[in-house]
Amino acid sequence: xxxxxxNIDYKDLKLSSSMIExxxxxxxxxxxxxxxxxxxxxxxxxxxxxNIKAQFIVFNEVHFEADTKTVGINKIKFQxxxxxxxxxxKADSVAVFLCTAGEEIGVRSxxxxxxxxxxxxxxxxxxxTEIVEAAADLMQGDLxxxxxxxxxxxxxxxxxxxxxxxxxxxxxxxxxxxENYCGIKLTPSALMDPVKSISGIIGIGENVKNNxxxxxxxxxxxxxxxxxxxxxxxxx
Amino acid sequence: xxxxxxxxAQCVEFGKINKTSPYPPGMKDQDGADELxxxxxxxxxxxxxxLENALIPAMANVGNKFSKKEIYVPQMLMSAKAMNSAxxxxxxxxxxxxxxxxxxxxIGTVSGDLHDIGKNLVAMMIEGGGWEVIDLGVDxxxxxxxxxxxxxxxxxxxxxxxxxxxxxxxxxIVTAIKEKYPASKILIGGAPVTKEYCEKIxxxxxxxDPQGAVNYLKQLVS
Numbered sequence: 001x002x003x004x005x006x007n008i009d010y011k012d013l014k015l016s017s018s019m020i021e022x023x024x025x026x027x028x029x030x031x032x033x034x035x036x037x038x039x040x041x042x043x044x045x046x047x048x049x050x051n052i053k054a055q056f057i058v059f060n061e062v063h064f065e066a067d068t069k070t071v072g073i074n075k076i077k078f079q080x081x082x083x084x085x086x087x088x089x090k091a092d093s094v095a096v097f098l099c100t101a102g103e104e105i106g107v108r109s110x111x112x113x114x115x116x117x118x119x120x121x122x123x124x125x126x127x128x129t130e131i132v133e134a135a136a137d138l139m140q141g142d143l144x145x146x147x148x149x150x151x152x153x154x155x156x157x158x159x160x161x162x163x164x165x166x167x168x169x170x171x172x173x174x175x176x177x178x179e180n181y182c183g184i185k186l187t188p189s190a191l192m193d194p195v196k197s198i199s200g201i202i203g204i205g206e207n208v209k210n211n212x213x214x215x216x217x218x219x220x221x222x223x224x225x226x227x228x229x230x231x232x233x234x235x236x
Numbered sequence: 237x238x239x240x241x242x243x244x245a246q247c248v249e250f251g252k253i254n255k256t257s258p259y260p261p262g263m264k265d266q267d268g269a270d271e272l273x274x275x276x277x278x279x280x281x282x283x284x285x286x287l288e289n290a291l292i293p294a295m296a297n298v299g300n301k302f303s304k305k306e307i308y309v310p311q312m313l314m315s316a317k318a319m320n321s322a323x324x325x326x327x328x329x330x331x332x333x334x335x336x337x338x339x340x341x342x343i344g345t346v347s348g349d350l351h352d353i354g355k356n357l358v359a360m361m362i363e364g365g366g367w368e369v370i371d372l373g374v375d376x377x378x379x380x381x382x383x384x385x386x387x388x389x390x391x392x393x394x395x396x397x398x399x400x401x402x403x404x405x406x407x408x409i410v411t412a413i414k415e416k417y418p419a420s421k422i423l424i425g426g427a428p429v430t431k432e433y434c435e436k437i438x439x440x441x442x443x444x445d446p447q448g449a450v451n452y453l454k455q456l457v458s
Contacts, residue, residue: 025308034259035310113356116320118313122353166401167348189348189375 002058004146006139010047013134015127017043023126035119042123050131051102053182054139056095058204064089071201076172078201081164087155087211091203095143096173097157098182101131101196128196136198147204155208159200160190167191173199240281241290244272244322248294248364251314253321259314270321283329284336287366291319295364299447309357312446316360323363330368337368338457340391342384344372346405351398354426358394361446367453377405378412385417392453395439397426407437414438421456423449 017039026032063072069085071078073094080088088094105128112121136157144154161167170190174181185193192199246252247269250260254268267275276286298315301307329335341362345355352374363369370388372380381393393413397403406424413420423441424434425448434442443449 024310030308032310033261113352116317118316118356118360119310122309122313125353161399161401164400167399168401187375189377191348191350191375195350 001060002146004056004142006054006142008052008054008135008138010050010052010131012138013052013131015043015046015130015134020123020126020130023130024123035123038119038123039127042120042127045108046105046124046127046131049102049104049108051104051183052100052131052135053102054097054099054135055182056097056139056143056202057177058093058095058143059176060093062091062094073201074176076175078169078172079166080158080169080201081166083163084158084165084201087158088201088203088208090205090207091155092205095154095202095204096176096200097136097139097143097202098177098184098199099132099136099139099197100182100184100192100194101128101135102183103194105131106195132196132198140202143202143204144210152204152206153208154210155203156210156212157198157200157202159198170199173201238289240272240276240279241285243267244269244276244286244290245294247272248291248315248318248322249297251311251318253314253318268321269318270324273322273325277325283326283334286322287326287335291322291364292366295319295361296447296450298364299361299445299450303445303447309353312357313360316357316364319360319364338366339368339453340370340388341367341394341453342370342372342381342388342391343394343396344376344381345374345396345398346402346409347375347377348405349397349399349402350374351396351426354398355394355396358396358425358443358446358449361450362394362453365450365453378409381409381413382416385413385420389417391420392456393420393422394449395422395424397424397429400428403428403433406433406439410437410439423452425449 017036020039021032059073061074069080069082071080071088105124109121109124109128112124140157147154160170160173168190170186174186184197187193252263252268254270257268273286298312302312326335330337343355343359345352359369359371370384372384395406395409397406410422413422422439423443424439425443429442431442441452443452
């Protein structure tokens with residue numbers, strides 16, 4: 001079992017105003033000067049208040065049940081659904097990860113919304129999501145590099161609540177982590193606190209592939225991973 | 237009178253909050269929805285007229301433009317804020333009963349789901365449509381909706397979900413509401429939700445966008 005904690009600096013995330021503008025839907029030529037200034041302001045504030053943490057634990061005791069689309073990690077069974085199962089079934093170990101942007105960014109978003117400064121609240125929300133996803137990208141990259149050294153590959157990352165994997169399974173996922181791991185707590189309805197946090201699994205093995213998210217199999221149109229996929233396509 | 241109502245409507249539609257707000261650049265240093273609404277009331281324009289002839293049509297234009305993808309979420313949020321600055325002047329008239337809202341609307345993101353942007357957009361547009369909005373926030377279960385209905389039994393209910401997995405909680409909430417308040421009207425929305433799913437769980441209406449929700453409510457009271 002390998003456990004790793006990553007110290008991620010905000011600057012390493014390389015977030016930019018243009019990335020956030022693209023998430024907001026703006027395209028080349030759209031007038032967005034005012035929004036751009038608000039985004040830049042929010043990015044500066046976010047650098048001061050974010051508290052980024054990322055950790056993963058690699059479990060070697062894993063098994064897969066094709067009939068029920070179940071993944072067993074350390075004797076805990078996860079019904080991950082067909083999309084996630086299809087991506088991780090060839091893994092011979094699984095990394096369980098947690099990643100957070102910290103408490104304050106979610107608080108600022110909620111407070112701005114409460115004060116009816118909707119746009120500021122919305123931009124904080126988007127920036128918080130981008131921070132935690134960018135941090136998870138770095139964590140995933142670190143895991144990939146570690147595994148490459150031993151001749152192994154990794155899958156994409158998959159989280160409860162997405163790709164058809166029930167969000168309540170997050171309770172079981174947290175059983176695999178030490179208490180207060182990454183400072184993230186789980187509410188009875190399986191929500192993470194701080195809100196700008198992600199948890200999930202990554203398959204590891206010689207026969208796995210890092211496929212793009214299979215969004216065509218899912219009907220969650222506004223999913224963050226569909227957005228990431230679209231942006232990746234635009235970059236190509 | 238039409239002149240000032242038109243200007244209020246224009247401020248709301250384009251998100252001009254007050255004189256000091258820098259947005260939109262084309263209306264810089266001009267009075268915003270805040271100052272114009274105050275001035276309209278001072279000059280004797282009835283609050284009802286401001287609501288019916290300026291705020292509601294302006295927000296309807298915003299909703300329609302958003303539905304047609306002519307504007308993005310930030311522009312819609314700026315309009316909502318401008319509308320709020322106007323609404324603040326109308327609040328005493330709502331409280332005294334001099335100005336009547338169209339009805340009450342209870343909204344919340346269902347249990348297990350923390351996503352509130354979509355829910356907030358719908359709430360803003362419905363408020364802009366002249367309704368009193370009771371916002372239950374996120375992670376709201378059947379108990380919370382029933383408690384709100386106990387207090388506002390004539391309210392229409394809106395449920396929001398962003399995750400395919402939490403969408404299933406809509407069914408539990410719809411069942412619980414319909415059991416206790418069979419005559420209640422429930423509309424649902426959110427990225428994974430469909431018209432078919434709405435029919436399957438016994439909800440009354442599905443809207444893919446905020447303006448659809450406003451139009452449904454309008455139709456219920458017309």
